[in-house]
Amino acid sequence: MSSKALFLKDSLLFEQDTRIERVFFVIEGMVKLYRLLPDGQRQITGFLGPGDVLGGIKRQAGAHCTAEAITDVRVCAFNRTDFLRFLQDHADLCFRLLITATDEIEAQQDHITLLGRRRVGERLAAFLLVSNHRWPLNGGINPAVSLPMTRADIADHLGQTVESVSRAFKQLRTLGYIDLPKPNLVILKNVPALYGLAGFDEMPSQHIALGL
Amino acid sequence: MSSKALFLKDSLLFEQDTRIERVFFVIEGMVKLYRLLPDGQRQITGFLGPGDVLGGIKRQAGAHCTAEAITDVRVCAFNRTDFLRFLQDHADLCFRLLITATDEIEAQQDHITLLGRRRVGERLAAFLLVSNHRWPLNGGINPAVSLPMTRADIADHLGQTVESVSRAFKQLRTLGYIDLPKPNLVILKNVPALYGLAGFDEMPSQHIALGL
DNA sequence: CGGGATGTTGAGGCAAGTCAATCTAAGTGG
DNA sequence: CCACTTAGATTGACTTGCCTCAACATCCCG
Numbered sequence: 001m002s003s004k005a006l007f008l009k010d011s012l013l014f015e016q017d018t019r020i021e022r023v024f025f026v027i028e029g030m031v032k033l034y035r036l037l038p039d040g041q042r043q044i045t046g047f048l049g050p051g052d053v054l055g056g057i058k059r060q061a062g063a064h065c066t067a068e069a070i071t072d073v074r075v076c077a078f079n080r081t082d083f084l085r086f087l088q089d090h091a092d093l094c095f096r097l098l099i100t101a102t103d104e105i106e107a108q109q110d111h112i113t114l115l116g117r118r119r120v121g122e123r124l125a126a127f128l129l130v131s132n133h134r135w136p137l138n139g140g141i142n143p144a145v146s147l148p149m150t151r152a153d154i155a156d157h158l159g160q161t162v163e164s165v166s167r168a169f170k171q172l173r174t175l176g177y178i179d180l181p182k183p184n185l186v187i188l189k190n191v192p193a194l195y196g197l198a199g200f201d202e203m204p205s206q207h208i209a210l211g212l
Numbered sequence: 213m214s215s216k217a218l219f220l221k222d223s224l225l226f227e228q229d230t231r232i233e234r235v236f237f238v239i240e241g242m243v244k245l246y247r248l249l250p251d252g253q254r255q256i257t258g259f260l261g262p263g264d265v266l267g268g269i270k271r272q273a274g275a276h277c278t279a280e281a282i283t284d285v286r287v288c289a290f291n292r293t294d295f296l297r298f299l300q301d302h303a304d305l306c307f308r309l310l311i312t313a314t315d316e317i318e319a320q321q322d323h324i325t326l327l328g329r330r331r332v333g334e335r336l337a338a339f340l341l342v343s344n345h346r347w348p349l350n351g352g353i354n355p356a357v358s359l360p361m362t363r364a365d366i367a368d369h370l371g372q373t374v375e376s377v378s379r380a381f382k383q384l385r386t387l388g389y390i391d392l393p394k395p396n397l398v399i400l401k402n403v404p405a406l407y408g409l410a411g412f413d414e415m416p417s418q419h420i421a422l423g424l
Numbered sequence: 425c426g427g428g429a430t431g432t433t434g435a436g437g438c439a440a441g442t443c444a445a446t447c448t449a450a451g452t453g454g
Numbered sequence: 455c456c457a458c459t460t461a462g463a464t465t466g467a468c469t470t471g472c473c474t475c476a477a478c479a480t481c482c483c484g
Contacts (some may be wrong), residue, residue, distance in 0.1 A: 001418055035325050045323040058314040060417070064321060085404035087310070091303035094310060098299070102270040109276060109318040113247050113255040115327035116371030122439070151463060157329030165441055166464055183448090183463060190248055199249055205272070212317055281439060297427055332472075373473060395431060395481085 005077050013054065013067040019149045020063045023083045026168040029073030030135075030148050034156065035065045035185040044180035046111075046211060047149065049135050053100065057082040057087075063116045064212060070148050103207035110204055118199065124168040126198035128178070128186060133203050143188040149185070161185030200204070217289050225266065225287070232268035232275045235295045239283030242347075242360050245423045246368065247277045248353075256369040258423060259361065261347050264314065266423030268292040276424060277386035282360045291381075315419035322416055327371045330411065334378040335370040337413035340390070340398055345415050355400040363395070 004027075007013055014020045016036060026048055034044040034053070045065060048054055054067055061080065087094045114123055128145055137144040147154070155165045172178045177194055179187035188194060219225055219241075226232045228248060237418065238260055245266070246256040257277060260266055266279055299306045324336055340357055349356040359366070367377045384390045389406055391399035400406060 035321065037329060039411065040411060041329045043328045044322055045321045057310070058318070064318050087219055088307050089304055091300055091306050094303050094306040095300050096312045098269070098306060098313060099271050101317065102308060102422075102424055104317055105313065105320065105422065106276050108317065108324065109247065109257045109424075112257055112320065112327060113249070115324060116255045117249060117253045150461090153259070156328075161441060162463080163442085163465085167440090170464080175363050177374065187315070200387075201250060210314075210317065212314055212321075349436085362429095374431075375474085376472060379472095382432080 002076055002092045003081065005075050007069040007075065009069055009072050011069050012068065013073070014056075016063055016066045018063055019061040019154045021061065021080050023057055023078045023080055024053070024067075025076040025078075026050055026052045026054070026136045027074040027076060030070040031063050031067050031073055031211070032070050032149060032153055032157075033067050041160070042156045042166075044153055044206045045108075047131075047157070047207060047209050048209050052209040052211065053097075056212075057084070057097065057210070058129050058212055067211060070153070091140040097210075100210050103111065103205075104210040107204060107207065107209065120158075120160055120164050121171055122166045122197055122199060123160070124154075124172065125177070126156060126200065127154065127202065128172075128188065129191070129194055129198055129200065132188060134208070143191060145186045145188065147184045147186060214290050217287050219281040219285045219287065221281055221284050223281050225281065225285070226268075228275055230273055230275055231273040231290050233273065235267040235290045235292055236265070236270055236279075237288040238262055238264045238266070238288075239286040239288060242282040243279050243371075243423070244282050244283055244361060244365055245277050245279050255371070256365055257320075258421060259343075259365075259369070260421050260423050264421040265309075268424075269296070269309065269422070270424055280286045281422060282365070301372065305334070309422075312420045312422050315417075316422040319416060319419065319421065332370075332372055332376050332380045333383055334409055334411060335371060335372070336366075336377065336384065337389070337406045338412065339353045339366065339370060339405070340384075340400065340413065341344065341406055341410055341415065344400060346421075355403060357398045357400065361398045388423045 013024060013031060028050055031048045031054065032044050033046045033048065034042050047070070057159045075158055085206050087097065116125055118126065131145045131147070135146070137146055151162045151165050155162045158165065169180060173180055175193070177197070179189055181187065225236060225243060240262055243260045243266065244256050245258045245260065246254050248254055260281070273306070299309065326338055330338065343357045343359070344355050347358070349358055363374045363377050367374045370377065381392060385392055389400070389402045389409070391401055393399065
């Protein structure tokens, strides 16, 4: 029924405009989901990590976006058709997935708000806080964030250019809110200040992300 | 079990940071969903019309955003707790709602892409096409769009200012792509050109919107 | 015929984009 | 172990699309 699989860094779990025949549960590693536009631009709709679900849980089998491994990724895979058939007979699982989906909708509303109404520094602050919340390092003490994705990935997620993202990092460092010992490791030195900058009154509740 | 209700224009179906105790099915009229930020800014996450579902289908009863009637709105309302309990025992309905939710997630990914990677003119073109697709006038012949929402609403949906939206309308009219006999009635004179501008290769498939 | 809400238009400024150069770190092969 | 390559990240100079602010037009509803 289910099978384990390993996707190497930079390989595709599924690709935009092709059929998805499987449903994936991420066990380890990180995946980015993106849409490519006709003019070559890219929008990353989300990053998924351990515990998150992605793949063909939808009416049409056609993939709306591409899922690419940012690191080596271990997943548990199910056949799409089998999975959907199983779902229709098991109200409890179906209900839990529905809750997951509604959580995802709320998370996306947050991101829509971010893209529609925030400027570059605020977007990055929010991104760092959400990352720290979803994938905490050091068990939350001395909060730090590992960023396996590139600056280009972050830019395409936040709707900016690489240069703007880089300048935003510098600004946060200058303000003393963060430290950047390496480009892909961020130490959060002043979480309350980041909260204020991001415009968060509270952190969105923990949830399982759903990528389609 | 269920009851009909009428919400007058400008009244709230539910309000951000309060408990939602009902699930609504829109029968007639249009609703806007928005989030208010601490600094007073507003992001409209979506517009809902006949056939769409909104309300407390989620883990927490707390509303993430506000739902406000743009026109007089007739709805069918269910008690949230009853509805959720009913769902857990009926896999078929639960499954259909899950499909609705995944459709909504894809629609939101489109909007995220719009906000992240499109400029004013392209955003408006896309908005008009989607509106025409979801709420066609004249049965699709001689395509026209009714816009019961204000320019400020459109601006807050597309992540721009009122002025920019107004200028974008003017530009589309100057190009001969649309006509504006009244501010809230748009005649689509050149749909293919609008498609090109919006960066659509194809229109997203028809779906029931889900507002939370 | 006012008066308030909504929409349009214009002038000027600025945040972020563009283009281009430089720096850094991680491989890779001799 | 070191030169060379390359992808990624940073920084700087310049440009621009959109925002801001302000004035004006239009529509509605009493």
